[in-house]
Amino acid sequence: MPISKARKVELVLSDLGRRYLGADPLAPDSTALARITAETEDPFKVLIGTILSQRTRDEMTEVASRQLFARYSTPRALARADVRDVQRRIKPVGFYRQKARKLREVSRVLLDRHGGKVPSTYEELIELPQVGPKTANCVLVYGYGLQALPIDTHCHRIPNRLGLIRTKTPEETEKALARIVPREYWVNVNEWFVRFGKEVCKPIGPRCGECGFTSFCAYYRERGKG
DNA sequence: AAAACGGGGGC
């Protein structure tokens, strides 16, 4: 007799919690964005660091962030920055030319329309340049301690593989996860999926031998032993 | 719905 979906969700969350909750958020095995956001409660740095992390390898984000914040740590400073200097500092991340322009642009919008402060509502955040659903929710969660579910490729791939949800778009994934994940887990579930996705449930070549969920994983069953 | 953006690490 197959176990219920609710039970699967419970098993996954408790197991990932055991794996990662006790872990030091500043430890080397933690993700770079997690370290950056853990070191500061500054929504501006969370916003900038999250934009830098978009579609870019995690380790590169940390290097670029430190080089950028060493010189520009406020919207006012970054709004006046020389784009070439910003480009040089964030060079390790992908799309660095585009991002340098967008970073200065978003800083100017913060000054012109938001009094130099990062807004704390989804509706306002999503209007900012280079801010989509994922980045907006990251600012709410890591910058303001509010409840939201930032959806990246890991948060989409893993619950779908496990058969917890069946969604095509990030929007669908966010709604589906919001239904099945208890609120108390929202602050953690994003990073749990990211770390689990990097270590075990990789996009290609997943280490199913190190996964505790193969007994009910739809992906494991279909691909015939990993 | 699909393509474009892009440097750097891993294989």
Place this chain on the structure above:
DNA sequence: GCCCCAGTTTT
């Protein structure tokens, strides 16, 4: 050398 990465924007 080839492929992929804590997405967003444009077509």
